[in-house]
Amino acid sequence: MDKEETPQITRRTTRSLASATALNPDNVAETTRVINPDPPTINDLVFGGEPISLDDLISKFPGRSSQILEIVHLLGPLNSPMLPLFVYGGASTGKTSIVLQILRHLNRPFVYSSCVTCYNPRILFESILNQLLLHRKNAENGYSNAKRCERPSDFVNFLREALTNVINNFKRNLEKLNSSELAGQGTGNMIYLVFDNVQLVRAWDKSSTIVPFLFNLYDLLKLPEVGLIFISNTSPDTFYSNMGYVEPIPVYFPDYKEDDLRQIFMRNQPNRKLYSSFLDVVLRPFCRITRQMDELSTAFKPLFEKYCEPLNDLEVVPNEDMKRRLFSHFQPHISSSLNEIFKIPSLTYSEVNDNKDTKRKGNPKNLGLIELDFHMSTCAKYLLVSAFLASRNPATLDASLFDSRGGSDNRKCKRKASEKAREKKETAEQELLMKGPGTFPLERLLAIFQCITSVAEDYIDEEEERNCGLGLQEEDGGLMSDVLLQLSSLCNASFIIKGASCPLEGSTRYRSTVSEDLALKVARSIKFPLSKYLYR
Amino acid sequence: MGRENHKLKAVNLIRSKICDPKSVLKLESDSPDCNYSKLKFMITSSITEACNNSILLLGPRGSGKIVVLEIVLGDLLEEYPDMISVIRLSGLLHCDDNCAFKEIARQLCMEHQLVFSKMASFDDNSQFMIAMLKECGLAHKTIIFVLDEFDLFTQGKQRLLYSLLDAMQSVTSQAVVIGVSCRLDADQLLEKRVRSRFSHRKLLFLPPSFENSQRLLEHILSLPTDLSLPNEYVDEFNRKLKTMVADKRFKDIINKYLNYDSTVNHLLRFMFCAVSHMDLENGFLSLKNFETAFSSIQRHPKLDCIKNCSVLELYILVCLKRLEVKEQTPCNFNSVMKEYQNMSGQTSDKYGRNVCLRAFEHLLQRELICFTDSRGHSYSVEYRQVKLLISAAELQQGLKAHHSCPVTLHKRMDHEG
The missing domain is CATH 1.10.10.10 (Winged helix-like DNA-binding domain superfamily/Winged helix DNA-binding domain)
Incomplete structure (x- = not known):
């Protein structure tokens, strides 16, 4: 079994793999068929490929045997009707892949649709109907859907029609099987509709008719041959509305325990002993932060490489002495990586390494040493910085910060104020800061913009910086039109948000949405001393 | 292999009884003052006397309103095969008036082998419905409108309800409107012009008493003797079931479960869970099945x-x-x-x-x-x-x-x- 089969990865690929194998059941290698595939048959609704045994299934998902058995029991033997199921549990606990693999194990036909990809009712309805009607979008039909339906009422009519059709087909096949040979391994006449990520449906409509509609679908269809399976991240109690429905039967997936996680990580490891000693070191501290499989696996991958660094031979079986040596080499990395756990390394490994080293020096101002990874004009950068300042600093401080005499003198003036009053003011400002970026009118933004561009030039002159690439003109007229243009493009990129107009002043107010890190980064790229101007 | 087979068959049988409880509830409904007989009497009289009627079936969700109605309609369709046509609407699907008229027109067309036009406008559809009501009245044919989730039809301008009930005021038409709702105050939601045209017949569906629930449970879970299952297995199964149901611990579990919600559907759901946990090796229901079902259904999500x-x-x-x-x-x-x-x-x-x-x-x-x-x-x-x-x-x-x-x-x- 390769890496693809571990739960967290199969999750998203199962269905596409399924259709890939199911569409060409006889020969995948035959390339001519791919261009002109067989017309889909009713058998494509089953998972396809080799059905797996129950023992394989249970060993494939460590720590999930009770849930697997529960679902298998609830699905029941061949041709037995079923009440709707509601499978729920936290993220990356193997809900989707287990349900799909069980359907593969039982060799039952099903229709899978995820409410992530089908992001509104119409797409959801049409995707289900497409699958049921064996309709495939391609260039010939102009990538159109089999049926066009937007309303639940149309959907129920179409669905009932399609389902009865499919079920009758199954029954006919079953009869044929009965007459020819003993019907032992047939697919039965049940068909299952799997709805994944149902929790997203709650956000679809404000009038909230779709949730009760889906949960009442079983009663509306009145077809005993249809089994409904809902998969959700959140528990059934988060779905209550004043509409009400008969609750489906819940199946609960708890998060993985530490032992289960160990078993999952130990799968597919070439050097089990070495990895197990690695897990002894890292698993416990990381489990205090998160027990989500996907996050842990991304965090562990670079760590294991680091753990193996002193080793020349990865095949080696570690003894106690070596474990101790590895541990002492590795220990300093653990605490720092605990705080890096959720970072997804987009850079190459060595670069990440460098960044970590600089960060560990403990200087928070070095955080953004990475270059900006997108291009922006200098004017836009200044505008972004001034918007950040306007959002961050209280308007009352503008005068003291941007006075022509410069910031440092004012700081001294302020110190003279009574200590108590200052402290009081400071806590008030702190609270304001915690509430998030404030709004500001356009005039204030432009004033700050003018100030900092002039200050920046002074600053650069004083410091005798050579590469001052400021292409700004001092003439006001040219500047203004350009600035307004830049402002609107920043608004479009939602770096700055145009808020509702202030009821008293009647002018539009803006708010900056950039984080401090990004603002510092931008400021550094234009060599503007932003931290001097931040009120803390 | 043969033994395995009949155990599977038994499970399938019980599961299909649970998923389609019509047959079981029908046996339950022979007493004269139960909702089944009342409803049947009301509809039968309006069919035979060729008059109009409107009824509301009220009760908590899952108390078996629709199931009883379906049983009654099934019986009536057998008794008066050519005199009834049933139109089914659901508030979840057709609460918008436009959509509801379209669906009525579609079902009427299906019933009477007419061609349904998708392009027909709201006016066309409503006029078509009134014309059909008149025609059916002349032919002494009753149209029964079943409005599930009746309370949702009262949102908006209630044009559907008004035109339905208004058409029923004339002598020529012959129709029964049956509203099904979980809201006990459903008739208070009606507008004045609609309420005055509504005959205030209400049937209340209450959750069954503990004794009744237990009888229902036994009914559903016991195996019939007349089917192809081997007799000794059926006897053994039913005997074990009887002793289990009489057990005090079993009664405690059921009691605990029903305290939370004692409607029929809720009970069915519990039985479904227990039956699916049945051990196929020995093929009998045990107390343990009900205990596991109870712990898996009754959870504290938070x-x-x-x-x-x-x-x-x-x-x-x-x-x-x-x-x-x-x-x-x-x-x-x-x-x-x-x-x-x-x-x-x-x-x-x-x-x-x-x-x-x-x-x-x-x-x-x-x-x-x-x-x-x-x-x-x-x-x-x-x-x-x-x-x-x-x-x-x-x-x-x-x-x-x-x-x-x-x-x-x-x-x-x-x-x-």
Whole structure:
């Protein structure tokens, strides 16, 4: 079994793999068929490929045997009707892949649709109907859907029609099987509709008719041959509305325990002993932060490489002495990586390494040493910085910060104020800061913009910086039109948000949405001393 | 192989009885004052006397209103095959008037082998319906309109209800409108002009008493003798079932379950769970099946959620709780972070801001906390205000049940409120 089969990865690929194998059941290698595939048959609704045994299934998902058995029991033997199921549990606990693999194990036909990809009712309805009607979008039909339906009422009519059709087909096949040979391994006449990520449906409509509609679908269809399976991240109690429905039967997936996680990580490891000693070191501290499989696996991958660094031979079986040596080499990395756990390394490994080293020096101002990874004009950068300042600093401080005499003198003036009053003011400002970026009118933004561009030039002159690439003109007229243009493009990129107009002043107010890190980064790229101007 | 086969057959049989309880409930409904006979009498009289009628079936969700109605309609369709046509609408699907008329027209066309035009306008459809009502009245044919989720039809201008009930005022038409609703005040939702045309017949569906539920349970779970199953197996099965049902522990479980909600559907759901846990090796139902079914159905989702949390997430929950006690209730991530830094100062569970933010997002995902404002998408997560969705008692209980909750957290939870 390769890496693809571990739960967290199969999750998203199962269905596409399924259709890939199911569409060409006889020969995948035959390339001519791919261009002109067989017309889909009713058998494509089953998972396809080799059905797996129950023992394989249970060993494939460590720590999930009770849930697997529960679902298998609830699905029941061949041709037995079923009440709707509601499978729920936290993220990356193997809900989707287990349900799909069980359907593969039982060799039952099903229709899978995820409410992530089908992001509104119409797409959801049409995707289900497409699958049921064996309709495939391609260039010939102009990538159109089999049926066009937007309303639940149309959907129920179409669905009932399609389902009865499919079920009758199954029954006919079953009869044929009965007459020819003993019907032992047939697919039965049940068909299952799997709805994944149902929790997203709650956000679809404000009038909230779709949730009760889906949960009442079983009663509306009145077809005993249809089994409904809902998969959700959140528990059934988060779905209550004043509409009400008969609750489906819940199946609960708890998060993985530490032992289960160990078993999952130990799968597919070439050097089990070495990895197990690695897990002894890292698993416990990381489990205090998160027990989500996907996050842990991304965090562990670079760590294991680091753990193996002193080793020349990865095949080696570690003894106690070596474990101790590895541990002492590795220990300093653990605490720092605990705080890096959720970072997804987009850079190459060595670069990440460098960044970590600089960060560990403990200087928070070095955080953004990475270059900006997108291009922006200098004017836009200044505008972004001034918007950040306007959002961050209280308007009352503008005068003291941007006075022509410069910031440092004012700081001294302020110190003279009574200590108590200052402290009081400071806590008030702190609270304001915690509430998030404030709004500001356009005039204030432009004033700050003018100030900092002039200050920046002074600053650069004083410091005798050579590469001052400021292409700004001092003439006001040219500047203004350009600035307004830049402002609107920043608004479009939602770096700055145009808020509702202030009821008293009647002018539009803006708010900056950039984080401090990004603002510092931008400021550094234009060599503007932003931290001097931040009120803390 | 043969033995295995009939056990499977038995399970399938019971499961299909549960999923389609019509046949069982029909046996139950022979007493003269039950809803079945009342409803049947009402509809039969309006068919035979060629008059109009309107009835409301009210009762909590899952109390078997639709099932009883379906049984009655099934019987009537057998008794008067050519005199009835049934139109079924559901408030969930057709609460919009336009859509409802279209669906009525479609079903009428299907019933009478006419061609249905998708392009027909609202007026066309409503006129078609009235014309059909007249025609059917002349032919002494009753149209029965079943309006499921009746309360949803009262949203908006109630044009459908008005034109239906208004058409029934004339002598020529012959129709029965049956509204089914979970809202006991459904008739109060009607507009005045509609209410005055409505004959206030109501049938109330109550959840069955404990004795009745138990009888129903026995009915559904016992195997019939007349089928192809071997006789000795059926006898054994039914005998074991009887002794189990008489057991006090069994009664306790059922009682505990029904205390929560005693409607028929709720009971069926429980039986379904128990039957699917039946051991196919020996092929008999046991008390243990019902116990496992009870524990898997009756869960405390919030408590489960807290048990799933990592230690860091627990810290954040306790922080939020403490902020709530301090009455800094509209709090956001920043204030939580401040509290967290105060609290975790001496412990080993001190993590960076990014990590905490991610844990905070996990809590949002688990729906243990939520944003207080529904819009505010312009703000980033750190600044949006949040509130706890669990009570202090629940959190306390969750901390106790958590397998690796640090002791300091218990202390922090108790002290300072």
